[in-house]
Amino acid sequence: MSAINEIQQKLMTQLDMKLEDLKPEQVARLVAAEVLTEREAALVQIRLETAKPMQAPEFREVTDHGYAPTLLQQSFSGTAPVLQTGKDTNAGVMKLGQVDWQQVFANCNLTYGRITSSSAFGCSSKPLFKEPTGATIKQGFRAAQVSEQELAVVLFSDKFKAHSELCSAQAYQEVCTPLAAAAAEYKSASHQEQREVGTQYSVVHKYQVPAGSFKIDTEHLELNPGFVKSVEEALSAAGNCLPEELSKFFEDRIFSTYGDVYPTEVMIGVAAFSTEVKNVTKQESKKQATDSAHVAAGGIGQGVAGKGDVAAGTEMASAEGAHAVNESRSWTSIGAAISDGKNPRSITSSREDSSAWRCIQYEKVASVFDFLPKNLLARVRELEQKLESQKKQLPALPPSEDLERRRLAVAAVIKGLQRLDRWQHTMYQRNEAQRLLAEVQIRQKRLETGESLLDDAEHKQIKWLVGLYSGFIWNVDDNKTSAAAQRSADVLANGR
Structure with missing residues (x-):
């Protein structure tokens, strides 16, 4: 019989008490009463310490609160429902069993991939992994060292707004597959450092109440066989695709179903955020915009100081100290309901x-x-290398000719948007034309970089606007102007 079993038997025989029911302060009293020896007491202390439940620090008393059973976010207003918690009121800590940990993992959708190509940063329709055991999940959890955080996130591009609200700037650093074009584009967004007068940017005010973080050991997760089979089939069919078609091919066959990325390290808890749009009245760098946002960030709640990147193309600044809440903001919550619809600090009790x-x-x-079996991963890497080499072999225009082509394209787009003034149009169409005209005029300063001057939404909008006055047989000149502007928009959207 092991020493610990002997101690358990002694406690049951003499005191009718189970070892796991002992409290640390009782062990010393049992030694004084000569029920336990010093050595036995040491073994009991070790056993009690290793069996201690995982806990998150600084829990408050439960008040009026609620939560949203959704993947990422949900807006709330009015009074939130009261929830039952797993709190042990005697010990003052959360006691989570294996089933509880599995529920946390399921609520966070951590068996699913994430779809970067979606503007909403969606969850995959099918799971990437099978659900792990509660014991495996608990090993990857680390309790948070702070109870609250206030962040001000500056976004110079709204294209990946949903991603920026939830991802740190470093999150995508290790995602390097050229087959996932959206992920690569999201990474490159961090290069945008400055905005010109007359443009706009967004500031996301975020209030986080972290419970802890998961560092997910994927070695203990089992891949969904359906994902492996889909990749095998896609690789077999990919040989018929042109290089420029591969990214869209994998998006349709793999990423839309299983996601293009998987979160290996996440912060969990509850949070709320509010977004406001600001106008650039003077030439402003990312750092200057961030510093301004830092000053304006006061108005959420008592925060914890700190600084670092939060999202691609952004920086964040944390605010410190108690502030009055800005009642004019509309808040979106993640996980917990905002009980009065405006004060984000009401999520804290959740x-x-x-x-x-x-x-x-x-x-x-x-x-x-990255999670594929070695033989299948090797085939993916081979295809990626082939794609990169084929891209390099594509004939390119001499730099001078390419720059001239892009200059002519800018001129054609500007002319096409200005031509819209000759025709009757709605206020929305006029405002959109003026906005895009200003953007193109500003961005032509970046022609020599070879980068795309239009994102997908701007590209489509320009082609729609300049197409409004085309197609009439009596307007030959306008038809030519419209056609030239549409072709030129393609040039500016594709880059060099």
């Missing part, structure tokens, strides 16, 4: 409720291909 925990920030993600 930190005690493990059923309210959701992913509130993605610290690190990896390509879904």
Whole structure:
């Protein structure tokens, strides 16, 4: 019989008490009463310490609160429902069993991939992994060292707004597959450092109440066989695709179903955020915009100081100290309901409720291909190398000719948008034309970089606007202007 079993038998025989029911302060009293020896007491202390439940620090008393059973976010207003918690009121800590941990993992959708190509940063329709055991999940959890955080996130591009609200700037650093074009584009967004007068940018005010973080050991996760089979089939069919078609091909066959990235490190808890749009009245760098946002960030609640990147193309600044809440902001919550619809600090009490925990920030993600079996991963890497080499072999115009082509394209787009003034149009169409005209005029200063001057939405909008006055047989000149502007918009959207 082992020493610990002997101690258990002694406690049951002499005191009718189970070892796990002992409290640390009782052990010393049992030694004084000569029920336990010093050595036995040491073994008991070790056993009690290793069996201690995982806990999150600084829990508050439960008040009026609620949560949203959704993947990322949900808006709330009015009075939130009261939830039951797993809190042990005697011990003052959260006691989570294996089933509880599995529920947390399921609520955070951590068996699913994430779809970067979606503007909403969606969850895959099918799971990437099978659900792990509660014991495996608990090993990857680390309790948070702070109870609250205030962040001000500056976004110079709204294209990946949903990603920026949830991902740190470093999250995509290890995602390097050229087959996931959207992920690569999201990474490159961080290069945008400055905005010109007359343009706009967004500031996301975020209030986070972290419970802890998951560092997910994917070695303990089992891949969904359907994902492996889909990749095998896609690789077999990819040989018939042109290089420029591969990214769209994998998006349709793999990424739309299983996601293009998987979160390997996430912060969980509850959070709320509010977005406001600001106008650039003087030439402003990313740092200057961030510093201004830092000053304006006061108005959420008592925060924890700190600084670092939060999202691609952004920087964040944390605010410190108690502030009055800005009642004019509309807040969106993640995991917990905002009880009065305006004060984000009302979500704080939901930190005690493990059923309210959701992913509130993605610290690190990896390509879904990284988890494939070695032989299949080797085939993916071979295809990626082939794609990169084919791209390099594509004939390119001499720099001078390419620059001239882009200059002519800018002129044609400007002329096409200005021509819209000759025709009757709605206020919306006029405002859109003026906005895009200003953007193109500003961005022509970046012609020599060879980068795309229009994102997908701007590209489509320009082609729609300049197409409004085309197609009439009596307007030959306008038809030519419209056609030239549409072709030129393609040039500016594709880059060099």
